[in-house]
Amino acid sequence: MFRLILEVHPIYLLLGILVPIVTFFPLRKAYIDYRIRKLGGVRCPLIATNPIAGMPFFTSAAWNQINNTLLDFYQNMYRHATPESPDTVEISSFGVARFLLTRDPEHIKTVLTTKFGEYGKGPRFHEAWSPFLGDSIFTTDGQLWSDSRALIRPMFIKDRVRDLEIFDKWTTKLMHMMPPSGQTVDMMDLFYRMTLDVTTEFLLGHSINSLENPTHQFVEAFQEVQRIQMMLTILSPFRSFIPKHRYYGGIKVLERFIEPYIERTLSLNPAELEKLSKSDKDMTFLHNIARYTRDAKVIRDQLMAVLIAGRDTTAATLSWTIYELANYPATYRRLRNEILSTVGPTRAPRYEDLKSLTYLTHTLNETLRLYPAVPYNLRAALQDTRLPGKPGQPDIVVLKGDVVTYSTLAMQRRRDLYPEASDKFADPATFSPDRWENWTPKPWNYIPFNGGPRICVGQNFAMTEMAFTLVRILQKYARLEYRGDWHAQYHRAEIVGAPGHGVPVAFYEAQDDDDDDDAAAAAAA
Numbered sequence: 098m099f100r101l102i103l104e105v106h107p108i109y110l111l112l113g114i115l116v117p118i119v120t121f122f123p124l125r126k127a128y129i130d131y132r133i134r135k136l137g138g139v140r141c142p143l144i145a146t147n148p149i150a151g152m153p154f155f156t157s158a159a160w161n162q163i164n165n166t167l168l169d170f171y172q173n174m175y176r177h178a179t180p181e182s183p184d185t186v187e188i189s190s191f192g193v194a195r196f197l198l199t200r201d202p203e204h205i206k207t208v209l210t211t212k213f214g215e216y217g218k219g220p221r222f223h224e225a226w227s228p229f230l231g232d233s234i235f236t237t238d239g240q241l242w243s244d245s246r247a248l249i250r251p252m253f254i255k256d257r258v259r260d261l262e263i264f265d266k267w268t269t270k271l272m273h274m275m276p277p278s279g280q281t282v283d284m285m286d287l288f289y290r291m292t293l294d295v296t297t298e299f300l301l302g303h304s305i306n307s308l309e310n311p312t313h314q315f316v317e318a319f320q321e322v323q324r325i326q327m328m329l330t331i332l333s334p335f336r337s338f339i340p341k342h343r344y345y346g347g348i349k350v351l352e353r354f355i356e357p358y359i360e361r362t363l364s365l366n367p368a369e370l371e372k373l374s375k376s377d378k379d380m381t382f383l384h385n386i387a388r389y390t391r392d393a394k395v396i397r398d399q400l401m402a403v404l405i406a407g408r409d410t411t412a413a414t415l416s417w418t419i420y421e422l423a424n425y426p427a428t429y430r431r432l433r434n435e436i437l438s439t440v441g442p443t444r445a446p447r448y449e450d451l452k453s454l455t456y457l458t459h460t461l462n463e464t465l466r467l468y469p470a471v472p473y474n475l476r477a478a479l480q481d482t483r484l485p486g487k488p489g490q491p492d493i494v495v496l497k498g499d500v501v502t503y504s505t506l507a508m509q510r511r512r513d514l515y516p517e518a519s520d521k522f523a524d525p526a527t528f529s530p531d532r533w534e535n536w537t538p539k540p541w542n543y544i545p546f547n548g549g550p551r552i553c554v555g556q557n558f559a560m561t562e563m564a565f566t567l568v569r570i571l572q573k574y575a576r577l578e579y580r581g582d583w584h585a586q587y588h589r590a591e592i593v594g595a596p597g598h599g600v601p602v603a604f605y606e607a608q609d610d611d612d613d614d615d616a617a618a619a620a621a622a
C-alpha cells in the first residue's frame with residue numbers, strides 16, 4: 098500500500114488530498130447553511146469553515162496556550178464579529194461539529210439556564226475527560242448528573258460548612274510555614290499545598306499533608322494530569338496525536354492513593370456508616386457517599402471530581418488576592434482594619450464573623466471578577482437549538498453536537514459591561530474592592546461560580562475557606578511587599594487560571610511595624 102502511494106505522481110497525490118477538501122467542505126457548509134435556514138435562524142460570523150482556513154486558528158490556540166496569551170487570542174477572535182453578533186463567532190474546520198465562541202452574557206445564560214436541558218457537557222467532553230473523572234458530576238448530563246449532584250450536595254449544606262475545624266487546622270499549619278518578617282515566600286505555592294491538604298482531609302478524612310511533604314508523588318501527578326487534560330480539551334480534534342502515557346501514569350498514582358480509603362470505607366457495614374453519620378467530627382465526604390452507593394468506581398469518580406473542583410480554584414483565587422493586595426497597600430490596610438475591629442488580632446474567626454466582614458467579601462468578589470478561577474468552559478448542544486439574536490435580529494441556530502465555548506474571563510473583562518469609570522467606580526481593568534460598595538453587577542455579567550442548575554456546589558465552602566485564610570494572614574501581618582517583577586506577571590490559563598510567576602511576597606508582622614492598626618487591634622481585643 099505504502100509503495101503504491103510512493104509510485105503515484107506527486108501532482109496526483111496532491112490532487113487526491115485537495116479534491117476531497119475543496120469538494121467536501123463547501124458541500125458541508127452548504128448543507129449546514131440549508132439546515133440553519135430550515136430551522137429559521139442564522140449562523141454567527143464565521144472565522145473558518147475548512148481545515149485549511151482553520152489550521153492557523155488551532156495552531157494559534159495551541160501557541161497562545163503554551164505562551165500564556167490565551168485571553169488576547171480569545172478576545173482577538175471578535176475582530177471577525179459583526180454588529181449583528183458582536184460577541185459570538187464560529188469556527189468549524191474538522192469533523193462535523195462547529196465551535197461557537199462567546200463572551201456574550203445572554204448567550205452564556207442561554208446555555209447555562211434558559212435552555213439548560215438542550216445544552217450539556219456532551220458525549221465528546223465525557224469521552225475526553227472520563228479516564229480522569231469517570232462518570233462524575235463534572236462529566237455527565239441528565240439523570241447521571243442529577244444523581245451525582247444529589248449525592249454530593251448534602252456535604253455542602255450550610256450546617257456542614259459552618260464547622261471550621263479543617264480550615265483552622267490547615268491555616269494554622271500554613272502560618273507556621275511562613276518565614277519570618279521580611280523574608281520572601283511564594284504564597285501561591287503555600288496556598289496550593291494548603292488547599293490540597295484541606296480538600297483531601299475533607300474528602301477522605303486523611304490529608305496528603307503537602308504543606309510538609311511538597312514533593313509527594315500525588316502532588317506532581319495531580320498537576321501533570323490536569324495540564325495534559327487541558328491540552329486534550331483545547332486541541333480536541335487532534336486528541337489522538339497527543340502522547341498520553343504521562344496522563345495515564347498520573348491517573349494511576351492518584352488512584353493508588355485514594356483506593357485504600359475507598360476500600361476501608363466499603364468494609365464498613367451500613368449500620369456502622371449510619372452511626373458515623375451522627376458524628377460531625379468523624380464523618381467525611383467519602384463516608385457520606387458510601388451511605389448511598391457501594392460502587393467503588395462511582396465513589397472514585399466523585400472524589401476525583403470534587404478534588405479537582407475544590408483545590409486549584411481556591412488556591413488560585415487566594416493567590417491573585419494576595420498579589421493584588423500587595424499592589425494596593427491602602428486596600429490591605431482597610432481590609433486589615435475591618436478584620437481587627439471585628440475579630441481582633443488573635444482569635445480564630447467564627448462562621449458568623451466571616452459572613453459579616455463585608456469588605457473582605459468585596460475583596461474576594463473583586464478578585465473573582467478580574468480572575469474568575471475557571472476562565473474558559475464549554476457546553477455541547479444535545480439537540481438542535483438556538484442562541485437568542487440581538488433585538489430585532491433572528492436567533493443563531495446551534496445544531497446537535499455543536500460546541501459553545503464561553504469565557505467568563507473574557508466576558509468579565511469587557512469594558513462595555515461596566516458603568517463609565519468615575520470617582521465612585523474605578524476603571525474596570527483595575528483591582529478595586531471599593532467599587533462593590535455602590536455597585537452590583539447585572540445578572541449574568543458576573544458568574545465566577547457559573548449559574549443555573551450547575552452552579553458551583555462548593556461556593557459557600559470556597560468563600561468560607563478563603564475568608565478564613567485571609568483573616569488569619571491579615572491578623573498577623575501589618576503589611577506586605579511584592580518581591581517579583583510586576584511586568585513579568587501573567588495569567589496562566591490551564592483548567593484554572595493562576596499567576597504564572599507565583600506570588601513572591603514578604604510579609605511584615607505587626608510588631609515590626611510602626612502601624613496605627615495596632616491601636617485598632619488593641620481596641621478591638
Ligand code: HEM
Nearest residue numbers: 234406407410411414470471545546547551553554555559
Ligand atoms: C474560588 C473557588 C471556586 C470557584 C471560582 C468555582 C467555580 C466553579 C465553576 C465555574 C463551576 C462550573 C463548572 C462547569 O459546570 O463546567 C463549578 C462547579 C463545581 N464546583 Fe466549584 N468553584 C470553586 C470552588 C469549589 C470548591 C471548594 C468545591 C468543593 C470542595 C467545588 C465544587 C464544585 C463541584 C462539585 C462542581 C460541579 C457542579 C455541577 O456540575 O453540578 N468548587 N465550580
